């Protein structure tokens with residue numbers, strides 16, 4: 001362990017830890033827009049600069065390791081001045097539509113401009129303007145809002161390992177895009193949406209969550225109902241309806257990752273085609289019935305079958321899609337209520 | 350899986366056989382790709398040129414259905430070269446001699462002939478797999494959905510035991526379960542031969558335990574498995590069936606036979622969230638709740654039991670699955686179904702299932718727990734078989750290669766295999782407009798060589814027929830499949846591939862041979878194509 005002092009607070013950190021991480025672990029928030037613990041270091045936004053006693057150069061805390069006896073200051077006037085300049089530059093070259101931006105409320109740029117009091121960009125030059133890429137059904141790209149932090153590029157290369165997007169050009173024309181600047185769709189992208197999660201601004205948006213303000217939703221953590229990987233995520237609930245999915249970094253299997261199914265499936269919950277009443281077939285047609293009528297009919301029929309032909313004339317298919325509790329009760333019903341072991345499920349599909 | 354998903358990235362060698370993980374288990378697939386990115390080595394054994402095949406150190410596009418021969422051939426080389434783990438075999442396994450005898454016959458030359466993989470690549474594969482202790486085997490349906498599925502799984506166990514790749518971190522044999530809770534449904538005893546926790550229904554001791562616990566006399570005989578249920582229904586011996594949340598008409602092989610069997614029942618009850626193809630045949634349909642509307646637990650493929658939490662109320666009058674079942678059970682006179690919530694059921698699961706005994710809703714709240722977890726102090730078990738196997742010594746059972754049940758012939762010259770793809774999951778996801786609009790229809794994969802021969806172009810509608818049925822589908826032309834092969838998914842009811850598939854079953858698990866059916870492909874007239882689209 002290494003001992004150092006940050007903002008007058010004595011802390012201990014593991015050798016090989018970056019100053020930024022050590023500070024965060026101790027509740028000291030150093031701002032950044034391009035750093036993510038799970039991704040390689042980019043050191044591009046320079047917002048995480050700090051002052052270290054005995055050196056007159058500012059250093060980027062996301063890429064400098066802790067050293068024994070180090071004395072670090074994270075909010076000195078010099079540091080704050082640099083941060084303001086960077087934010088001013090970024091915001092000057094950014095659309096001024098925060099009021100209607102989908103990201104408002106959980107935007108990294110907005111948060112930091114608020115924290116450092118940037119009201120308006122002071123550089124009144126040309127602001128970049130790109131067409132919005134919205135041809136696929138789940139994700140929207142507005143490169144005018146991109147601050148070139150490169151998180152999406154790294155997530156796609158390092159976590160999703162697909163390499164759909166990369167930087168092109170330099171200087172003012174620099175942007176993040178796909179090969180040949182094609183729109184994003186299923187041919188060049190896995191639609192996992194991990195870049196959306198990584199993006200600090202409104203440049204990448206989950207279309208399903210458009211029109212939903214982040215503070216309006218209640219989040220309920222649950223387990224994905226699709227493949228056997230068992231990812232966790234948060235169902236976003238507004239007014240008693242599931243409106244979409246966001247990842248939950250505490251998930252033991254998947255962390256912040258999700259695949260296309262986990263992220264975008266949730267509209268099926270509100271499908272018009274859901275069954276809402278018991279149905280009984282009469283003369284070859286389904287008619288809606290009360291629970292009482294349907295349950296009575298099923299119980300009578302099954303009881304009659306059991307008592308006439310024996311329990312083994314009844315079989316049951318349980319479900320690999322239902323929860324353990326449902327499966328437990330299902331096999332118990334077959335064994336205890338009907339006296340048969342004729343229970344199986346599609347384990348084999 | 351014997352090992353945890355978190356270990357995947359640090360396997361130095363990943364032996365991936367018949368698993369298109371980046372489509373079927375995307376997040377595990379990503380971890381495999383990350384392993385490759387770090388410099389770890391992938392051996393990918395798959396007739397299709399999958400995304401993982403692209404990243405593999407060794408890609409073995411073997412002939413479909415020849416897995417057993419391949420694995421025998423690898424073991425042959427390993428033993429000949431002395432790369433096996435003699436100590437592990439000596440201390441922890443029995444039956445080695447029997448395996449030895451069988452693999453003796455699988456010379457590289459013969460195996461190359463059967464599988465279509467060169468001797469040189471076989472040799473390199475054997476060498477790479479045995480080059481480190483941190484080598485795990487990963488497989489999914491590709492290997493179990495053959496008539497020889499059980500044998501294939503046993504043979505992979507043989508390979509892992511032969512080389513001592515078990516009971517260690519970053520190694521093991523890792524089946525990746527298809528549906529989200531297959532592991533849990535099996536653990537819960539939704540099987541004709543076991544009570545919860547794999548306690549055999551024919552074992553007197555377990556029988557007695559459950560009879561005492563539930564206070565009833567239990568049936569001492571194994572029950573019917575799905576294909577037998579269907580056969581017996583068709584024969585008129587099974588009179589009634591209760592189906593919860595499954596759609597065998599669409600997902601089981603030889604759909605026409607399934608429909609016939611279900612139609613022959615006196616009474617069919619289906620409990621589901623949508624009016625599935627199976628539900629359409631029912632006498633009574635109960636509306637159930639989906640996962641977002643209920644509390645409970647799922648058990649994933651690494652045996653991790655995790656919480657499912659109710660986020661919203663279900664629509665209309667739908668009810669919780671377990672509460673419908675409990676109500677039916679009570680009405681036919683059964684006792685012990687007075688549950689007030691899912692946690693009470695979980696408490697009964699704990700009490701009857703030794704590997705779940707140490708779990709509570711409270712303990713699994715944040716991170717879940719991996720079974721076995723026998724006591725409330727036990728931290729759960731990330732990887733299995735450390736030190737000992739549950740049955741003492743690991744039994745090695747030799748496996749002979751058998752030809753697939755159905756081979757191509759002049760009339761049906763193309764080998765059709767089926768599987769999953771990224772954007773859909775069985776059939777439920779089709780109800781998500783978002784997901785459906787990414788991939789709204791089937792695109793059967795066919796090699797450019799065959800497409801050219803038949804004069805078929807991209808996204809053209811064709812007729813695909815087997816000995817059992819005939820369907821229409823659009824095609825996509827791709828080198829992912831070899832000439833003479835075709836690949837389709839079972840996600841689309843408009844192109845119900847299981848009308849074509851073969852219902853020849855594995856004799857032990859009764860898994861159908863979804864992977865291989867012989868088919869023919871024909872062009873269709875413009876009118877028929879237009880009507881289909």
Ligand code: SF4
Nearest residue numbers: 156189190192193195
């Ligand atoms: S959605 Fe996934 S695959 Fe597509 S660009 Fe974003 S991170 Fe890459």
Ligand code: SF4
Nearest residue numbers: 146147149150152199
């Ligand atoms: S799109 Fe978002 S994540 Fe990507 S570089 Fe721009 S701001 Fe960063």
Ligand code: SF4
Nearest residue numbers: 224226227231259262
């Ligand atoms: S999010 Fe994707 S990978 Fe994860 S459990 Fe769901 S379907 Fe599987």
